[in-house]
Amino acid sequence: MQRFFVEPSQIDEGAHQIHITGSDVKHIVNVLRMKTGEELWISDGDKKEYHCTIEAIDAEEVCLHILYSQEPDYELPNKIYLFQGLPKADKMELIIQKAVELGACQVIPVETKRCVVRLDGKKAAKKVERWQQIAESAAKQSKRMLIPSVHPVMTFKDALAWAKELDVRLIPYELAQGMAETKALLSEIRPGQSIGIFIGSEGGFEEKEIEAAIDAGVSPITLGKRILRTETAGLAILSVLMFQLEQ
Structure with missing residues (x-):
């Protein structure tokens, strides 16, 4: 399943939405040719990841619906x-x-x-x-x-x-x-x-x-x-x- 990174400001947990902007929009739409309803993973660049579906797509933004979030332990304990x-x-x-x-x-x-x-x-x-x-x-x-x-x-x-x-x-x-x-x-x-x-x-x-x-x-x-x-x-x-x- 595809994974993308976003800034915390792009995550609206209250509305269960994540808004993807910038170059990732072109990658999702033009390269991966993903459609509404398809699933992907989003990382907040720290400890939390979100399992999402694509809710809406336009030229400037891909809006995701958050299905659930979790805090997996993928990183090593040392930097x-x-x-x-x-x-x-x-x-x-x-x-x-x-x-x-x-x-x-x-x-x-x-x-x-x-x-x-x-x-x-x-x-x-x-x-x-x-x-x-x-x-x-x-x-x-x-x-x-x-x-x-x-x-x-x-x-x-x-x-x-x-x-x-x-x-x-x-x-x-x-x-x-x-x-x-x-x-x-x-x-x-x-x-x-x-x-x-x-x-x-x-x-x-x-x-x-x-x-x-x-x-x-x-x-x-x-x-x-x-x-x-x-x-x-x-x-x-x-x-x-x-x-x-x-x-």
Whole structure:
């Protein structure tokens, strides 16, 4: 069943109605070709979702009738922030899509020393807008209760500073040793703690970046004996965390 997100101001629980406006109207009418009487799910972007039927359609608005509401427990008990080194080509689109499916609450694109891709202000803004659309689409598909945000591109230095207040900060590193130590570190994560994961671009992190991360309190971990691509590494650790934290 199709899922859409609305602002609380669009929900009129007293009248049992929800009013959809903007680009979602075109998607419902022109792409999905939905008709009155058809059912869909609406999320308020927080904890509540509504099972609705389409009551009326016009060019500017789709009016829904609320059948019932509920507060499902779809979200992980931890907020996970993925700090992703800018990859080449369209890899970021795949990373964002899968990170949203696996429960990340925010993706932060990061310029590291070995990034091949360099985005200027205007180009970066367009990319982030596109990435945000992908995050929204993935959130709808995977029954997320919120739309994870894609942050504007940061430098690695700024990303370390931004992550300073997070409870747990991890940086998978190909030279890190000790799977037992990594397993022990992950097992200590408790529900409710915020988690930051730093992933390098195709060339990985420079040694000085790893040193800066350690100085900032970020813990190096290993993901095994094999070298993972940038589009695989973040998804690997997100999968482990999802399995461990899911309640």
